[in-house]
Ligand code: SF4
């Protein structure tokens with residue numbers, strides 16, 4: 001039976017109509033020899049994306065009972081979904097439709113009207129050729145679990161749990177230590193732009209403990225997570241004996257496992273732990289939190305302190321972004337502790353990304369802290385040798401040295417990445433799907449990363465990321481609603497598969513498994529994102545990327561260049 005193809009050309013106001021001879025396209029297409037066995041109906045309309053245009057197209061599809069549809073208009077980025085929805089409404093399988101961009105790619109690109117028209121004809125005939133080779137695909141709906149597992153009970157994990165938990169969504173919050181709050185809970189004071197007071201952390205911990213929809217597992221780690229977006233089977237390893245139920249299902253997983261500080265003892269130039277009065281910034285936080293002030297081991301208050309930035313930055317190869325602010329906070333605290341204390345701040349570059357940070361710097365400098373820009377710093381106990389930025393060598397003696405070590409990925413990051421099958425970046429943190437476009441998602445759909453486990457981040461940034469991940473989860477994992485997995489996935493034709501497993505190695509989403517009994521690989525369609533990498537890699541040509549098959553692509557090219 002021959003196909004009946006509706007081809008609709010949108011004028012897009014003057015955008016297309018003024019630059020392309022639409023009537024010439026309407027005359028040309030039905031006369032083409034390549035489509036003589038098909039029934040082609042070619043029409044124009046002034047604005048297909050308007051309500052009037054959509055109603056018109058809907059009516060046309062119903063009345064003409066098309067088997068295929070081609071829309072030549074603007075960019076599919078703008079309106080592909082508009083026309084897909086019209087197909088769905090009229091029961092035309094949307095995988096038998098194709099949109100062609102004759103606005104950006106022809107009308108706006110080519111000043112010569114005749115040439116633009118010729119190019120538009122080529123594009124449209126390519127699309128007609130392609131739809132004739134396309135097959136119906138059917139979307140399936142799957143039940144999904146709206147609950148979420150959050151791994152990490154620091155500020156980012158807590159914020160994620162609070163943002164997501166509700167009457168219809170339970171959150172499992174898993175923390176490997178005995179306490180919630182992470183490193184932020186150690187802080188007595190926050191930065192001025194974070195409100196100054198650390199009450200905010202304590203209040204959030206209280207809130208999370210009180211929330212009946214958040215199930216907290218402390219002293220617990222993830223044992224396994226198997227499944228896909230909407231349905232992950234979780235098993236936990238809990239060292240407490242008051243938790244019996246450690247297996248459950250969730251729809252999404254958020255890793256918020258935070259960071260560690262670089263071990264300053266491994267950096268020979270700082271002689272950390274070899275002298276009594278050399279401390280890391282977190283040790284000073286502990287001291288301030290427990291004793292309310294900074295003291296030497298003798299109990300006396302220091303009369304001079306050297307603050308050293310960027311400890312381990314060169315070795316790590318990145319800036320930790322928050323240490324400069326952090327040292328300003330300590331300098332401000334020390335100044336409040338003593339009017340007469342001498343504070344020397346040794347920095348290489350100052351990273352002050354916000355206006356309030358710059359104001360804070362001016363305030364601390366105005367309070368008497370001496371800022372010394374250095375090219376190199378070495379310490380021998382509390383004797384500091386440094387090279388200033390203008391290469392001048394100098395030295396100073398202080399009562400106490402405080403180091404600000406670089407942030408690095410937490411100890412369990414690698415292990416967790418393996419359990420979740422998500423990639424790590426070259427710096428050892430979890431790797432996001434895309435740094436700018438998709439910064440809190442990973443390559444595995446349904447697994448999110450927030451806070452300092454995805455790279456250096458302060459408290460405010462970690463909380464913002466937590467809210468971003470929560471928003472994405474809440475929008476896609478709606479309680480009571482089913483999810484529709486991607487249907488343009490790959491399939492392996494078993495008769496051609498020799499079981500070499502090349503495709504398994506190449507798949508960035510871990511969607512392919514090896515069936516040892518049959519000696520072939522199989523695609524898990526619920527996990528496959530349809531990227532097509534495997535199809536290009538299979539040496540046996542055993543993989544077919546649905547909706548991007550060779551016959552479809554060849555026919556499109558052949559018609560377009562005829
Ligand atoms: S690459 Fe091809 S032949 Fe090798 S296992 Fe995968 S599907 Fe089979």
Ligand code: SF4
Pocket residue numbers: 489490506507508509510511512523527528529530531532533534535545
């Ligand atoms: S198309 Fe192939 S490589 Fe891409 S996600 Fe699916 S199975 Fe993996």
